[in-house]
Amino acid sequence: MTYASPNYVEETRIGFHFLRSHTWQHHVLRVAINDLKRLIGEPLPQGGTLLDAGCGQGKSFRLLRDAFQPLHLVGLDADPHSVELARAEAAQEGLSIQLHSADCAQMPLPDRSVDIVFCHQTFHHLVEQERALAEFWRVLKPGGWLLFAESTKAYIDTWVIRWFFRHPMEVQKSAEEYLEMLRGQGFEFESRNVSFPYLWWSRSKDFGLLERWGLRAPPPPGQREETLVNVAARKPLA
Incomplete structure (x- = not known):
């Protein structure tokens, strides 16, 4: 198969089928979109x-x-x-x-033509991340939103994920490195626009079973290596 990106890392058969599953839609996508809505706050952007x-x-x-x-x-x-x-x-x-x-690094869309870019669990698949982020900036209108939800290196670089899925490992980043990348491009956000979800499916060692069984308390933020980062960032008006 010919892919639109020359750097595309082909997904495994298991990974491809997982992306059409109820688990993906209900426990991953739905939860991320609800969290991003919370990070935007009211009123939510509509239309466009x-x-x-x-x-x-x-x-x-x-x-x-x-x-x-x-x-x-x-x-x-x-x-x-x-x-x-x-x-x-x-x-x-x-x-x-x-x-x-x-390719996200070369999108066939006009400048300043988009009000919201939704980028969910995409960036860790991209080799040319800086170029892709510059493209998001280019196509967004001033004041537009980038809704960014990612798994971090701490999650991608685990035996479970390496076993079942494929990713370009050389570009994986920590939560803070993703935040710095967004800031470096010029996107604006405050702490209230950022979250570090600690969801059961992102616990590569036990999928949160010990916590659900009451055998261990979840480590608080600041005392764990974050596996997910969600950001509602804006392109400045000026």
């Missing part, structure tokens, strides 16, 4: 154009429509097979969506 950068198989489309009511929904992914499945998902949900098989 929303870009799902790294849309995969389109399981986010209905959730994003319900949350932000965009006038235009755009999906982009480097895997043409995923894009075709995303097209079928949109049709099943009755959604009108513009889909692109394209």
Whole structure:
């Protein structure tokens, strides 16, 4: 298969099927979108154009429509097979969506044409992360939102994830390194716009079982290596 990015790291068969599962849609996507809504605060941005950068198989489309009511929904992914499945998902949900098989580091979208960029669990798949972030900046309108939700190196570089999934390991970053990358590009956010979820599926050693069984208390923030980081960041108006 020919991918839209020359640096694309092909996902495993297990990984590809996981991205169409109920667990992915309900326990990962839904939870992340709800948290990002909380980080934005009220009122939520509504209408305009929303870009799902790294849309995969389109399981986010209905959730994003319900949350932000965009006038235009755009999906982009480097895997043409995923894009075709995303097209079928949109049709099943009755959604009108513009889909692109394209690289996040070189997006076929005009400057300042997007109100919200949703980037969920995409960045750790990208080799050219700085170029992709510059593209997000380029296509966003001044005052537009980047909704960024990522797994960190502490999670990606574990035996469970390495065994079942594939990623470009040389570009993985800590939570703070991702935050510094966003700041370096010029995005603005405060501490209230950032969260470090500690969800059961991000615990590579025991998936939170010891805590759910009451055998161990979860380590508080600051006393653990963060496995997830969510950010609601804005491109400045000026």
